[in-house]
Amino acid sequence: MAGTAVRRRLTWQLGTVGSLTDETAMVRTIALDVPGWPGHRAGQHLDVRLTAEDGYRAERSYSIASAPGEPVAITVERLDDGEVSPYLTKELMATDELELRGPIGGYFVWDPTDCRPLMLLAGGSGIVPLRAILRHRERTGSAVPVRLLYSSRSWEDVIYRDELDALGDGVQVIHALTRRQPPGWTGYARRVDAQMLTEVAWPADQAPLAYACGPTSFVETVAGGLVGLGYPPQRVKTERFGATGDR
């Protein structure tokens, strides 16, 4: 269904935790076996619900990290003052059951029939829904050219680093490392700014489609910057996670 309403009622389902992959010291990917999963589009998210022994519950939303057609996976960044992310990244084990429902959201999604060049912009764990888009592109054999500008604190904080390194022709990955750089680093060593976008972003006259996901300040900078470069606002899709450390 291309961008249309999902009228099916979203019911809670049980998934079984499969593999757990530590992407960085703070970030873990959780693969799930979800019988009856209705399928998802690249860029959507799902809700997770935890229940304590006394019935207390906590729910949070997480971007889906896997491509449509792949088993459901989420990638979770641990926020030490958070309630759900420390559990998911430290406590949860393979074969545990996890309650979830989804997929949710139908705007921040990419469809492989779209031929426009892709300008992807990620700040930190904002890479997760964009990784689903990149995997979907690979799996469907799309030839759409991609530039990914990915801002991380340090090289050790880059999520999916090997996978991004191994991306094939047609995908340019440009890293910006804002706090610490490895010896000999020749890439960007600062926060994303208007000058960087001028150097990295597809020119507006190539009619690119942009997806930006990350903390509010990052998304405000890149989305505003792309509009300044002539991108029509409706071609800059954004997903912000607020300043709150509570995911």
Place this chain on the structure above:
Amino acid sequence: MSPISRGFHGRRREAPAGRVPPGQYVTEDFPVLSAGPTPHTPLENWTFSIAGGSASKSWTWDEFRALPTENVTVDIHCVTRWSKLDTHWQGVSVDTLLDQVEHDADYVLPFCDGGYTTNLPVADVTGGQAWVAFGYDGEPLHPEHGGPARLLVPHLYFWKSAKWVRGFRLSDTDEPGFWETYGYHIYGDPWREQRYAGD
């Protein structure tokens, strides 16, 4: 019946009784969630319009700001699960705006810079329940949070409180807005946890 999440205890926070709807947690900061770039419409180009049926009315920024204003302190609830208590706003009551047009519409569709829309029953934006807010915590409303003006309908999930609002279209039918088209609930009552269609 939900299964017990082995080893999960939660980090429960003290919250005043009856203030936090089910599934929400209280946050001290003010997260920003928008589907596109933040628009920056100069005030000299800003108008607020009411259209639909036989009704039609438009205010410039100066005319709008000359209307009676109210200071309100309310709790707000975002569908992404944060709630923020005792937020202070300054705005024009939607009653004040709708009183200036003749209409018998049942629904209002706010429209906004950036193309966002949402849908609400007129009964939910009248009777002292909704404002077009231009001030937050004693300051002009920041563009990230919907400035120069946003709708404020605190008793519904906050996606109904449309940012960068530029007017209302009045309608006899309940037409889904932006997020409602993408599977979010047509009404959005946080106390009944109406997050998604069918909840």
